[in-house]
Amino acid sequence: SGKNVNILAVRETLESRGVLGQLKARIRAEVFSALDDQREPRPPLSHENLLINELIREYLEFNKYRYTASVLTAESGQPEAPLDRQFLANELRVAEDTSSKSVPLLYGLVSHFLNSSDNGGKVFLRGASLPTAPTGSNTVPGTDA
Template identity: 80%
Template sequence: ELKCAVRDTLESRGVLGQLKARIRAEVFSALEDQRELRPPLSHQNLLINELIREYLEFNKYSYSASVLTAEAGQPDVPLDRQFLANELKVAEDASSKSVPLLYGLVSHFLNSGGSDGKTLVRGAAAGSSAPGPDV
């Protein structure tokens, strides 16, 4: 009975799920081919991962967020939202601050576009010779 009570308490506090997610992340890490080095976490990947983490945490997908953080090598402490908005050159109003930035970005692209209704997306920054994660 004590075992069930402890498990139920840990589950209700969300601790059990976090532990399971952390264990999964560690198992994935241990199983990875150590010869395949992950590319360094570029600035662009850091921002993208933070947008995804903010979205996951907002939707209470804390296990997925925990695995993303561990697997991607993200800092344990999320980046400041205002910093993210500034880096992405996003201006927010009061209502947009109540939802993840990713919602605002998707909404923007759904509601705007060129004359054909599409927005041109580029794979690399101007002046860069090749697209990739280091934009």
């Protein structure tokens, strides 16, 4: 019975320090990583994916979704260290004012599109050059193998 009390005390201490959630997230990330070894390889971390993942990570961490952010980082292969905010803004050709710097870039981007009245309220999107998932064959599309 004394062991149970000690375990509960340790658990409460870990919870109060926010460590228990971090440990659970780390275990979750390791499980995803182990499962990934058995799945098809993920697409390469292209420049676009790097920027998109960083926008999402910044949003997740701002909203205290740290466990989700840790799994995203582990599963996507995103570098552990976040990209510099100014670098990210420059890459997206975004100029910021003081108020926009206090929230994730994703909020500013969504706000821009929600409040944009160009082209009758529609924004024309072009397809990005996304990487294709690696495959086991080297066949060229449109040819008979």
